[in-house]
Amino acid sequence: MVDTKTPGDKTLSVPTKTLTLKPRVETGTVRQSFSHGRTKQVVVEKRGKRRVGGDAPATETHAPEPVAAKAAPAAKAPLSRPGAAPAGARGGSGVVLRTLTEDERSARASALADAKVREVEERRQAEEEAKRRAIRESAEKAEREAAEARRKAEEERHRQEEEAKRKAEGEAKKRFGEGEAKPAAAAPAAAPAATARPATTRPATTRPAAATPAARTPVAADGSDEDEGPRQIRRGPGGAMRPVAAPKTTHKPGPQKERGRLTVVTALNDDVRERSIASFRRRTQRLKGHASNEPKEKLVREVTIPEAITIQELANRMSERAVDVIRLLMKQGAMHKITDVIDADTAQLIAEELGHSVKRVAASDVEEGLFDVVDDSTDTETRSPVVTVMGHVDHGKTSLLDALRHANVVSGEAGGITQHIGAYQVTSPESGKKITFIDTPGHAAFTAMRARGAKVTDIVILVVAADDGVMPQTIEAINHAKAAKVPMIVAINKIDKPDAKPERVRTELLQHEVQVESFGGEVVDVEVSAKNKTNLDKLLEMIALQAELLELKTNSERPAEGTVIEAKLDRGRGPVATVLVQRGTLRVGDIIVAGAEMGRVRALISDQGDNLDEAGPSVPVEVLGFNGPPEAGDRLAVVENEARARQVTSYRAHQKRENAAASISGMRGSLEQMMSQLKTAGRKEFPLIVKADVQGSLEAILGSLEKLGTEEVAARILHAGVGGISESDVTLAEGFNAAIIGFSVRANKEAAAAAKRNGIEIRYYNIIYDLVDDIKKAMSGLLAPTLRETMLGNAQILEVFNISKVGKVAGCRVTDGTVERGANVRLIRDNVVVHEGKLSTLKRFKDEVKEVQSGQECGMAFENYGDMRVGDVIECYRIETIQRSL
Secondary structure, eight states, rough: OEEOOOOOOOOEEEEEOOOOOOOOOEEEEEEEEEEEGGEEEEEEEEEOOOOSOSSSOOOOOSSOOOOHHHHHHHHSSOOTTSSSSSSSOBTTTBBBBOOHHHHHHHHHHHHHHHHHHHHHHHHHHHHHHHHHHHHHHHHHHHHHHHHHHHHHHHHHHHHHHHHHHHHHHHHHHHOOOOOTTTTTTHHHHHHHHHHSSSSOOOOOOOOOOOOOOSSOOOOTSSSSSHHHHHHOOOTTTOEEEEEEOOOOOOOOOOOOOOOOOOOOHHHHOOOOOOOOHHHHHHHHHHHHHHHHHHOOOOOEEEEEOOOOEEEEHHHHTTTOOOOHHHHHHHHHTEEEEOEEEEEHHHHHHHHHHHEEEEOOOGGGGGTSSSOOOOOOOOOOOEEEEEEEESSSSSSSSHHHHHHHTTTTOEEEEEEHHHHHHHEEEOOOTTTTTTTEEEEOSGGGHHHHHHHHHHHSSSEEEEEEEEEEEEEOOHHHHHHHHHHHOOOOEEEETTTTTTOOOOHHHHHHHHTOOOOBBTTTTSBBOOOOOOOHHHTOOOOOOOHHHHHHHHOOEEOTSSBHHHHEEEEHHHHHTEEEEEEEEESSEEEEEEEEEETTTTEEEEEEEOSSOEEEEEETTTOOOEEEESSSOOOOOEEEEEEEHHHHHHHHHHHHHHHHHHHHHHHHHOSSSHHHHHHHHHHTOOOEEEEEEEEEEEEHHHHHHHHHHHHOOOEEEEEEEEEEEOOOOOOHHHHHHHHHHEEEEEESSOOOHHHHHHHHTTTTEEEEESSHHHHHHHHHHHHTTSSSOOOEEEEEEEEEEEEEEETTTTTTEEEEEEEEEEEEEEOOEEETTEEEEEEEEEEEEEEETEEEESEEEETTTEEEEETOOOOTTTOOOOEEEEEEEEEEOO
């Protein structure tokens, strides 16, 4: 209720509603639908106008009414005096409105003044913005017109180039014929369309209408929009007008640029690489191939097939699919995977079935070209002859060689016999030519050395002692010379001795098909004396004559080939090999291969101890630089690089390991081999570790020890090598309880101390037959002794007595021989042996006796046996143990 005073001073009570603030903003949600089934829910605001004195809500627009528009009706209403009735009062309603106070009127006036100032300022800013927008629009229009002009010029240039290209292709077709017109017919048809299509230019960066200054709408002086477009002007919270962004428009890119020939201009003006003429030609050729559908021509290859190859690798080498190879194998009844390994024969059948040619290779092909390469060079020169001195032990071979080279090699050999193979070079005093001598041992153990010397020689000198004649090693030397097919010169040595008989030597040689010249044969014989140096010049002359008949020539400029005469392991110099160069020239720095060892030549040392830079044909030298000591008898060759050397040595080492594994695993195959293996399965072994100074001596020792073996006992070589005895050798011997044999080598200080501490026996030898004899005796101790039975006598039982505390005692008469107490006896009944045992009691009357002679009576009792009868025969014998030897 409102109390109101009337002019008549009457108070009226007017009922009225309570004034409340209703929310000006109403919110709601609207679901928007897009393509591909996508939807989006957005919030929509609904604003309403605030009205004073009315109850009807006004519908509202999205933009709130400007402040100036609200204030205009208030400004038009006259200011009422205090106490006057309000102008807007409705008499019939009975509602009287409150008049504005002085403060409210002043606040409203100041707000109106501020609004007018802001409106003028905004109108001025809008005019300035319109001017700037007009300037920008004019500049952008000029830029677009210039870009359009450049694009049209570029299109015209491309059109002219395409026209010239079509003319050139037409002239080429007319010139070379119409054969290729059909496959290329698509190009002219595509040309007009390509010409009509505008060139691709880089599209100008477009901005949305709200972000571009030209997209903003100028505002009129009365606050309304100048143009009725989609843009709207809204007032912000402070009354400032702000442009509303127009909806974004989807940019449509311009037409693609025609691709043509890549030129300097197009490369500089465009970032996109053009399609080249070569690419266009390749595409045309592909289209031709697809259009013709002609089957491809099959590629026929030469397929290299090793000893084993995988199916995948075989298919790659044939340029065939692996499934085709597997399918072919399945037709033959074999199921395989792509990674399976097949043998060379199967691979060859598959390759030939598919129409390819085959080239078979083996792992051993890496050795091709190492030796015996045919030398086409005509630049040859005469080389020195290689002479091998052979014969029986102690026939004077080394003494004769010392007399020829004025040296004293014999004094350095243990026991006065040669146990090493040596190579020396001697200059003939008459002709001045050099002769290479190879000295071989004469002992029976050095058969391999003699054979090796005969293989590398040109001439063999057979030394036979005039006082001893032909001996077993002499016969062996003759056989080696015949096997090597080399000429022979017989040197009958020791003619200075009083019992020398040279004629007997010539006669004995006839038994072995060696006929000397004095007996009408072709073999030269010379009687010499190494001690008195008799006829040495004649021997050299015969050697030179024989060399002239052989016409020994070679090419010294080719890569070197040779043979390892001897090899050893020197503690200071490493592996050292004595090599006889047979062909070519060996130089310092060459990469060499010998057996399973390789290396680079570090030094060449002559037989006199001089360092050499190179060694020509028929020159014996010591070679330093091997990775390990090669085996005596290995052939040496110079290779071009280390890769080839590694291939050869790895193949040879693999073969060596396989052979060793095959020998260790035992013999399999024939029944005879299996039976021999069973025989040797239970034999005793004598474990040994052998170390020697040189490879040749080690070879001879191992050969001799192998010959000592029998079915009952054999030497087991745990380790054999060249060089001194080391701690590892002692450790190995300790594990197997073996003995260590050192031939011309010694154990170092640490190894000797370890052997003494662990009780390992080390035996040193300098003469090979002493070593063989000692090992033979030691192995003989492992043999089971032989038991020999010796008959003593027989006795016949006359009566059997049963004595208490003693048992049965037989009263006997000795019929022949003697009977001894403690001897072995047999009880024979009806010519059948009933019992074998020992005689425990032998009495003569009441006394115990040792033996009873024939014809005497005695009492006998057996050990642990009492079934004796009258008439039985007692046979008495003795067993003797005899030690066997190898």
